[in-house]
Amino acid sequence: MSEPNIYRVLNPYDDSVVGEVTESSREDVENAIAHAAAVRETMADLTAYQRGVILDKASELIAAQVELLAKLMTQECGKPIRYARGEVKRAVETFRFAADEARRLHGETIPLDAAQTGAGKIGYFMRVPVGVIAAITPFNFPLNLVAHKVAPAIAAGCPIVLKPNPQTPLTSLRLAEILTEAGLPGGAFQIVIGGADVGEWLITNPQIAMISFTGSVGVAQAISKNAGIRRTTFELGGNAAMIIDETADLDGAVEKAAVGAFAYSGQVCISVQRVYVQRSKYDAFKQAFLERVDLLVMGDPLDDTTELGPLINDAAAERIQSWIEQAKSSGAMVLAGGGREGRTIQPTVLEDVDLQMKVMCAEIFGPVVNLIPFDTFEQALAAVNDSEFGLQAGVFTSDLKRAMLAVKRLDVGGVLINESPMFRVDQMPYGGNKHSGVGREGPRFAIEDMTVLKMVIIQS
Ligand code: NAD
Numbered sequence: 001m002s003e004p005n006i007y008r009v010l011n012p013y014d015d016s017v018v019g020e021v022t023e024s025s026r027e028d029v030e031n032a033i034a035h036a037a038a039v040r041e042t043m044a045d046l047t048a049y050q051r052g053v054i055l056d057k058a059s060e061l062i063a064a065q066v067e068l069l070a071k072l073m074t075q076e077c078g079k080p081i082r083y084a085r086g087e088v089k090r091a092v093e094t095f096r097f098a099a100d101e102a103r104r105l106h107g108e109t110i111p112l113d114a115a116q117t118g119a120g121k122i123g124y125f126m127r128v129p130v131g132v133i134a135a136i137t138p139f140n141f142p143l144n145l146v147a148h149k150v151a152p153a154i155a156a157g158c159p160i161v162l163k164p165n166p167q168t169p170l171t172s173l174r175l176a177e178i179l180t181e182a183g184l185p186g187g188a189f190q191i192v193i194g195g196a197d198v199g200e201w202l203i204t205n206p207q208i209a210m211i212s213f214t215g216s217v218g219v220a221q222a223i224s225k226n227a228g229i230r231r232t233t234f235e236l237g238g239n240a241a242m243i244i245d246e247t248a249d250l251d252g253a254v255e256k257a258a259v260g261a262f263a264y265s266g267q268v269c270i271s272v273q274r275v276y277v278q279r280s281k282y283d284a285f286k287q288a289f290l291e292r293v294d295l296l297v298m299g300d301p302l303d304d305t306t307e308l309g310p311l312i313n314d315a316a317a318e319r320i321q322s323w324i325e326q327a328k329s330s331g332a333m334v335l336a337g338g339g340r341e342g343r344t345i346q347p348t349v350l351e352d353v354d355l356q357m358k359v360m361c362a363e364i365f366g367p368v369v370n371l372i373p374f375d376t377f378e379q380a381l382a383a384v385n386d387s388e389f390g391l392q393a394g395v396f397t398s399d400l401k402r403a404m405l406a407v408k409r410l411d412v413g414g415v416l417i418n419e420s421p422m423f424r425v426d427q428m429p430y431g432g433n434k435h436s437g438v439g440r441e442g443p444r445f446a447i448e449d450m451t452v453l454k455m456v457i458i459q460s
Contacts, residue, residue, distance in 0.1 A: 033208065054183050058184075062095065072171055080306040101152070130209045137149065150189060156447045211233070212446070217435050235439070274369075348369070394416045
């Protein structure tokens with residue numbers, strides 16, 4: 001038998017050791033799935049009352065350790081502590097919303113006698129758990145994105161095996177302890193640790209009934225090739241856009257754009273990457289935006305004032321820097337930033353960009369935003385849609401007709417009027433179109449995917 005591979009989780013800000021974990025072997029993955037499968041019936045048999053109690057208790061336990069969880073997250077993923085605290089508070093709500101949904105999970109009656117041959121029959125369908133779920137999660141929201149898979153799985157009555165990003169496993173290990181304390185049956189939440197190999201062993205195991213993935217398009221493509229015939233949901237990337245027309249409240253839009261583009265160094269799937277501004281307001285917006293960007297605070301993520309910390313690793317910082325250089329050599333102007341100190345990239349604002357540039361057409365996942373003037377509102381809508389992604393978009397206007405046209409035309413999972421595309425609360429349906437994903441999260445909607453309909457017909 002080979003030695004277990006123990007590796008150290010390093011803080012992306014200063015490379016200090018945050019913890020140690022053991023990488024899962026193939027046998028570990030198989031055992032985890034077998035344990036989860038063994039409690040399938042136990043989970044399915046929990047009453048709605050019991051599922052609600054476990055989820056509410058988990059929510060309370062998370063609420064009681066906001067600071068501890070936030071600090072752990074900040075250390076393992078470099079997220080500024082102010083945003084990490086916000087994430088923990090959102091996870092408190094995610095579990096609470098899942099508890100509510102557990103209590104109202106139900107089916108419907110079907111009037112079978114509406115069919116010629118249905119006379120004398122009573123029909124109804126119910127929602128039953130899909131079975132063992134494999135969840136694979138990214139580095140950037142180590143608590144709340146895990147909560148968006150684990151909490152609905154519990155509400156639906158499904159055991160779940162999670163593979164977090166190997167750079168950020170510690171928060172999910174802490175969450176497993178919390179769920180045990182909350183009374184979740186042993187075996188119902190398993191964690192396996194590792195990268196692509198461990199992920200592939202997990203999703204190709206025949207006992208897995210559903211794959212719930214959040215991450216990048218490239219990995220989603222690999223997973224969809226391996227998934228076979230089973231339920232799969234994908235929450236993927238984006239290059240979110242904002243439209244600011246001539247009737248918009250400019251000051252409000254400036255603030256939302258600056259926070260939306262640069263919070264957590266842009267490592268958010270709905271980070272603002274493209275800002276389309278009506279030409280008559282372009283110069284005024286640009287000036288106010290650059291003044292606001294100048295006030296952003298870079299530094300140690302554990303410092304309360306920090307808004308931009310390090311990128312997750314050297315490779316991410318190098319990739320972003322090379323995309324900025326590529327844009328510059330193709331004619332883009334750097335209005336702010338453009339440089340980096342180690343893994344921390346300055347908030348960078350570009351103009352004179354085009355769709356051939358990676359900073360525009362791909363997901364940058366870093367602190368870079370593009371300013372683009374437009375002439376007509378229709379042109380701006382078409383430009384937003386001219387992307388392989390379609391997660392969320394923000395439209396700033398005081399013209400109701402334009403707002404409603406945007407709602408109709410934009411090919412995205414969420415249209416936000418006079419709000420940043422980076423806004424999200426946890427009970428709403430959240431997800432994208434095109435390469436931004438398949439399916440929606442938010443406990444009520446994830447539970448729909450984590451359950452199957454069972455039809456019952458009774459001949460009276
Ligand atoms: P990633 O795609 O590199 O990794 C995601 C997960 O997939 C990790 O756990 C990784 O170990 C695993 N993985 C890698 N190769 C695999 C394989 N072949 N089979 C199975 N699993 C495999 O993403 P990341 O860098 O951790 O996170 C950033 C990405 O996540 C961005 O694209 C971002 O937009 C996206 N994201 C999307 C949402 C959303 O809700 N739509 C939320 C957060 C992040």
